[in-house]
Amino acid sequence: MEKRPTIIDVATRAGVSKSTVSLVLQNSPLVREETRQDVRRAMAELGYVYNRAAATLRQANAGLIGLVINDLRNPFFTEFATSLQMALSAAGYATVIANTDEDPALQAQVVGAMLEHGVSALIVSPAYGDEDRTFDAIARANVPALQVLRQVVPTGRFPFAAPDYPAGSRLATEHLLAQGARRIAFVGGIAGRAVTDLRMSGYLAALAGCGLPPLHLPGRPGRAFGREAARQLAARHPSVDAVLCFNDLTALGLLTGCAELGRPVGQELKIVGFDDIEDCAQSFPALSSVRCDIAGFGREMAKTVLTWLEKDQRPPPETITPVTLIPRASSQVP
Template sequence: MSQAGDDIMTRKKRARVTLEQVANHAGVSRATASLVVRGSPHISKETREKVLNSMKELGYIYDRVAANLRSQRSSTVGLIITEIGNPFFSELLVGVHEALDKEGYTVILGTTFDSPSKQDALLSTMLEYRVGGVIMSPVPGCSVDMVERLKQWEIPVVLVAREMPSGEQFDYIGIDNVAGGRLVTEHLIQQGHRRIAFLGGFSGSSAWRDRKKGYCQAFHQAGLEIDESLIIEAPATRQGGINAIKQALQHPNPPTAAFGYNDIVAFGVMLGLKEAGMIPGRDFAVVGFDNIQESSMFNPPLTTVSAFPQLIGTYAADILHQRMNGDAGEAKRLILQPELVVRESSLLHSDHQF
């Protein structure tokens, strides 16, 4: 259970100035001082100033921990993402953070690294800390049970970027991954490619399945066959991309283009191509997904799909804020439409043949 080990704790020596001391100093009651702190309108100008002066004089520090305990409220919000190393999530974090900050919330951060047990542990911690709400990107194969526990305690939950099986009851902000996958694949087909690998990511994540769905749709629509052996799962990391493209190039009938699960994978794919002596954007087309800031600066600049992570974060924060203020309406679904950004990595010179 919740072992509060002593080793990880710190003891404070200097005693805190309490509201009671402020009240005494100002010659009013504790309750009055409390009202002043909270900016109540039922306080006369003079008392307010008396109290504010005493606060300043004594160096008073508001104790949110005590206040939250008594009031059964919380101005803390939990944010659970898979990893901060991925710019998609760090940009999402920026969006969430800025929006919540503006409203006066404090953010508690957690990263799951796609481990369900870590996610459960994080959710527990957040419950223990009495967070007022949670924004999370669920791990693949995440069971709804744990998250429902939050619902039980009437802690609003907003899902971002990834869906959860039977998670219809939760607000969700994401991008239309099917459309995104289709955009990418249609683009590559239009460029004349017929053998297009889909590299990286794992089928456990809803985003992966949707992007693949879009990939398949584009193939079908063009009347082309899908070669399942060109769909290679791998960690959604640079190294995963390197490995995946290497494996794909071993194929007796290798692909001429690759759709990376996300930009990071696509970077890996391009690095792998370079290692194999090929020049991405000339000998081989590569497309990514997310349009993180770096993708415009890669060599060559990466064709990709904008997934608007920061915007997703902002919306998620806004919705959570509404929920925390009592909005109990139906679960909202906000699906942003992706936009294809064509750059050099997918525009092979016309003198190439396939």
Template sequence: MSRRPTIVDVAREAGVSKSTVSNVLQGSVAVRPQTRALVDKAMEALGYVYNRAAANLRGADVGLVGLVINDLRNPFFTEFAASAQMTFAERGYATVIANTDEDAGMQAQVIASMIEHGVSGFLISPAYVEETEGLEAVRRAGLPAMQVLRRIDPRTEAFPFASLDYGTGGRLATEHLLGLGLRRVAFVGGLENRPVTEERMAGYRVAMAAAGLPTVALHGRPTRAFGRETALELRAARPDIEGAVCFSDLVALGMLAGLAQAGVRVGAEFRLVGFDDIEECALTWPQLSSVRCDVARFGREAAEAMLAWLEEGLRPPAVRLAPVELIVRASSAGLPA
């Protein structure tokens, strides 16, 4: 069975009525032992799992949605999760949120647990796993599931993918720096060969190639620590690099700290652009230029697409990329006189 078995399937397998199965699940003493044994055997054969808490939620007319996030420590993903959760709540849906911390094993565990607890569907910003493995349990359960922000399963007809137009964002950021007269621009951050890194780098490569300039890529975990270390290493080994497009704002904020430690004035001696435009970009000094993804709006739209799928049967498009824009601030445009 390719979908999640239901009480009707159990009744059919056992050769009894749906109400009889319901009585067995409720522990009714009116059911004969022989009939109870038939129902138990059918449930075991079909892999049917009854969860009383989920049944109570359904009885109270409350839907349950699983929200699986790869890194809730990152403000970008936190904002997405908060926006999606609030959208579901406005429509009367409860949300189960899990942070997988980029751990494929943890991801499999929380997905299985959410299925057992009776979620109606999933929004999954996934940790990276082998193709078709990460969502296999969801496929077997027959539940609606959207991949958001990252794509780990190529079967987007089954698991629609919604993300942001990272390629355009990388191109806008790079063209901006080149338009300021820079010629030696690096791309900093992101794990090498990961799809999201390639997507964010694609526009950088296009812009550099159009200008006839070589690319310089410095890969690593998208953290402040990596950004700081890379800034210090760049000043020591590649002082000719004039600016950087960063994989994420966290990397860029780390670079701000490292460049300050090295005595480099960002916005004057070095130009810097982040990616995501988290709140801190406008609060740091110098204020950080960044590719705005409007992840709060994206979270709302992703949740609304899932709700339309659950309530109206309207499956989202196989692939959807939301627009982005470049927000120019002092870190690239220049410090005030």
């Protein structure tokens, strides 16, 4: 028996999202008349019949957005998720949030469950590894989906948005150079990952412009690694007089390690973090950091996905938001 056409088939034929087809079926005024005609034409060509009884059962999930985060233990991602969820809630949408803990298999599982439960769109800060397993499932479901903060698949398939990581590391490195640093290390970040390369790129360019050599101490970014890096720097690289860290958690761990070693921060060793989480201003000494305005970024991503859903306006392949440097005592000459 021939397979009955689905709402996804209609969306594919009309060149719109599944959510747009749903809005047309609900006679929503949010859909442009031209788009409405395209969808109706696709329905007629495919012989699609609207099952209103089944649609009624799905109404409980209408307006549900899936948010998948690689590491909710990190305050940077927590603030992003909170800001985005609050913005979606203000617009009348509910958010289901999942933490994948950097596990690609778990990511594929939670994304599959969200799709089965009828989410209208997905926003994914992805884990690395086996990316196609997750994103092929999203493509088959024809659900609007954004990659945020990390890019793991081509932007032509799934739009990507992130703060301007290269500009951030360049600003931080130029600041350290202006404070008199001449041997600057980059601490943290797993070697070979795209996000590590992006966060290092401005640092490498700034040093190259001054004819200074780089030094990378790779490792899974976090407080534990930062604390250990303080010992590595003291024992193996005593000439290093400044550090740019992959993220603030690494930098905060580095502050702890320096305190244990009795090494003065801001004088003997200057430190800059990345992300500017709340703890930076409360640490001692206060931690300089690259501010990504992650709360504002979350609100912007909520606006982006709602525009895609309600107005069928797909975002550009890549959106990069500005960053600033917040100098504090950890990197400034007293």
